[in-house]
Amino acid sequence: MSANEAALMPPAIAVEGLRKSYGDLKAVDGVNFEVIEGEFFGILGPNGAGKTTTMEMVEGLRKPDGGTIRIFGESPWPRNTSLLRRIGIQLQASAFFDKLTSIEQLRTFAALYGVGGDKAAEMLELVGLSEKADTREDKLSGGQKQRLSIACALVHDPDVVFLDEPTSGLDPQARRNLWDVLESIRERGKTIVYTTHYLEEAEELCDRVAIMESGKILALDTPASLVKGLEAPTRVLLKKGVISAELAREITGVESAGEEGDLLTITTRDPGPVLAHLAENVPLDTLQVRTTTLEDVFLNLTGRAYRE
Amino acid sequence: MSAFTSLSSAALKGFFRDKVALFFSFAFPLMFIVIFGLLFADQGAEQIEIGVTGDGPVIQALESTGAFDLTEFDTFQEGFAQVRDGELPAVVAVEGSTVTLRFAASDQTAAATVRGIVEGVVNDVNLRSAGVEPQFQVRAQQVEDSSLKPIQFIVPGMMSWGVALGAVFGSAFTLVSWRKKQVLRRIRSAPIGIFTVLGSRLVATMMIGIVQAIVFIGVGTLPLFGLQLAGRWWLAIPVLLLGIIAFFAVGLVIGAFCKTEEATSGVANAVIVPMAFLSGVFFPLDGAPGWMQTISDFMPLKHMNEGVSAFLVNNQGPEALVMPSVVLAGFTVLMLAIAAKVFNWESS
Numbered sequence: 001m002s003a004n005e006a007a008l009m010p011p012a013i014a015v016e017g018l019r020k021s022y023g024d025l026k027a028v029d030g031v032n033f034e035v036i037e038g039e040f041f042g043i044l045g046p047n048g049a050g051k052t053t054t055m056e057m058v059e060g061l062r063k064p065d066g067g068t069i070r071i072f073g074e075s076p077w078p079r080n081t082s083l084l085r086r087i088g089i090q091l092q093a094s095a096f097f098d099k100l101t102s103i104e105q106l107r108t109f110a111a112l113y114g115v116g117g118d119k120a121a122e123m124l125e126l127v128g129l130s131e132k133a134d135t136r137e138d139k140l141s142g143g144q145k146q147r148l149s150i151a152c153a154l155v156h157d158p159d160v161v162f163l164d165e166p167t168s169g170l171d172p173q174a175r176r177n178l179w180d181v182l183e184s185i186r187e188r189g190k191t192i193v194y195t196t197h198y199l200e201e202a203e204e205l206c207d208r209v210a211i212m213e214s215g216k217i218l219a220l221d222t223p224a225s226l227v228k229g230l231e232a233p234t235r236v237l238l239k240k241g242v243i244s245a246e247l248a249r250e251i252t253g254v255e256s257a258g259e260e261g262d263l264l265t266i267t268t269r270d271p272g273p274v275l276a277h278l279a280e281n282v283p284l285d286t287l288q289v290r291t292t293t294l295e296d297v298f299l300n301l302t303g304r305a306y307r308e
Numbered sequence: 309m310s311a312f313t314s315l316s317s318a319a320l321k322g323f324f325r326d327k328v329a330l331f332f333s334f335a336f337p338l339m340f341i342v343i344f345g346l347l348f349a350d351q352g353a354e355q356i357e358i359g360v361t362g363d364g365p366v367i368q369a370l371e372s373t374g375a376f377d378l379t380e381f382d383t384f385q386e387g388f389a390q391v392r393d394g395e396l397p398a399v400v401a402v403e404g405s406t407v408t409l410r411f412a413a414s415d416q417t418a419a420a421t422v423r424g425i426v427e428g429v430v431n432d433v434n435l436r437s438a439g440v441e442p443q444f445q446v447r448a449q450q451v452e453d454s455s456l457k458p459i460q461f462i463v464p465g466m467m468s469w470g471v472a473l474g475a476v477f478g479s480a481f482t483l484v485s486w487r488k489k490q491v492l493r494r495i496r497s498a499p500i501g502i503f504t505v506l507g508s509r510l511v512a513t514m515m516i517g518i519v520q521a522i523v524f525i526g527v528g529t530l531p532l533f534g535l536q537l538a539g540r541w542w543l544a545i546p547v548l549l550l551g552i553i554a555f556f557a558v559g560l561v562i563g564a565f566c567k568t569e570e571a572t573s574g575v576a577n578a579v580i581v582p583m584a585f586l587s588g589v590f591f592p593l594d595g596a597p598g599w600m601q602t603i604s605d606f607m608p609l610k611h612m613n614e615g616v617s618a619f620l621v622n623n624q625g626p627e628a629l630v631m632p633s634v635v636l637a638g639f640t641v642l643m644l645a646i647a648a649k650v651f652n653w654e655s656s
Contacts, residue, residue, distance in 0.1 A: 059497060060497070061493060061496065061497060079496070081499035082499070084497060084498060084499040085499050087497075089494070089497040091490045091493055091494055091497075094489045094490065095489050095490040095491050095493070095494045096489065096491065097318050097322060097491065098322040098326065098485065099321065099322045099325040099326055100318055100321060100322060104318065104321065107314065108314055108315065108318045109494075109498075111310070111311045111314030111315060112311060112315075112494075112495060112498035112499075112500045113498055113499060113500075114310075114311055114499070114500075136325075152494075156498075
């Protein structure tokens, strides 16, 4: 949908001035954000940033100290059962009933919402677990459990899905597989709110991201705008000796050039002509281009490097 | 399927796929039924072994009482020697019209029994030989269906204990593991009440308890053990179910307090094992000191066991339902109140 259309629709989720303290620790310290229907919204930040606490208050599992939360215009606290039907929550990947198979888990979770288990098989297929339908939960791998827990969050066909770190602890292959699952959930028109501490993943998946640190949202926008807003130069890396730093500085558009270790780093805000020039003069297999990422955004916002 | 039946069937499937739970619910109590059943197979119907010399109407009458296993000796001295050495509790010698009884005072109960029976028999023979019609007559009839053979209290005892054990562990472990694995939070994030969740688990526990009872009674009635059910055995069912509810509630309290499965197992055992001994499910407490019997009166397992035994083997009337029902229901209310106070959805 276009930005104009989105602005006209009431937000699916509206959070204002959200606050939660544990003793002296301000876990969530005045958080504001809105999530538009159908949006893939990411909350990212390092461990302990307040992502999960924020999420739990929005889900209605934790009482806020202050602020308001509205999901489809209703407050999730105190426990709001009509709202609970419209939201799906994925918790940690072990939240299963003992000794039941994948398909039985899905049917049982469906029963908690008073709906039949007819969507169970479809959900297993959605997360790519059809072959594991009759496998018990304790016999599934970590990635399979994650996918099953996501399927369990979807089995009652909710409008909003909350996923708390669905990809953490997975190997790269399993993470990639899960990205496909998340994409296909988005394609079904669900609003997705998810937390992650993988910045490049948020950049890849999310329509908009909120970057959190120490209980506050430092920035909130589309990944592209955040990166663009940084106005950081593109870096071109070359093997040292292919071209000297002095020569590199003379290329039109180059801002700076310097050697570090066995690499020559060229920075530019106009990468097109610079790359064209380099392509004519140096062997391309020695060349790497680094564009700005959310990691640079985080560094810029907090003044320190991002650690997952 | 409704949420309730769906959750009950999930709990039943989980239980019947859990080998450890199956062992402790079925094999473990069954093991005790078999061991005790075989160990005490002949007790209760046991005759007292005594020595006799001579013959005549007195010896015949002694034999027909069925109370004695008679060993005949040629001379009185031989029998007397056996009594002196502690091999026999007593010896009876009939010589003409003199009946001599020599008994060992070491076992006073046996001695009194032997004396009483021998004197009774001699009086009876005297009256008959004198041709006198007795003025008073005792009409004695036993109350129990088949005396108190040990299997008659072993099976109800082990059944009460095994079912209580299953109910306590079932609810305590479910609560702790669900809290630890965040299943409780997941349930809380669904539009379903905690009472539907607990109720469905209770129904599953009751079904398991009924299957346990059928298995234990079934094994008890095998000819090898010879359990005999009284006519109104079915009145034991409400007591059994009330017992399951009470111990399910005990499990909820334990599950509300404990954070880990290890702690749960320890606490549940610390509660149920002493209670089992104080409730007389392993052996009757008739001979126990008074203070112990007083403690025993506060044990729900004792009342469950008494209620179950009253109908299963003792053929008591429906009025025997009152005491166990009141105690078990009251205990359930108390436990639920404590559980509700301590219960926490989350471990933190």
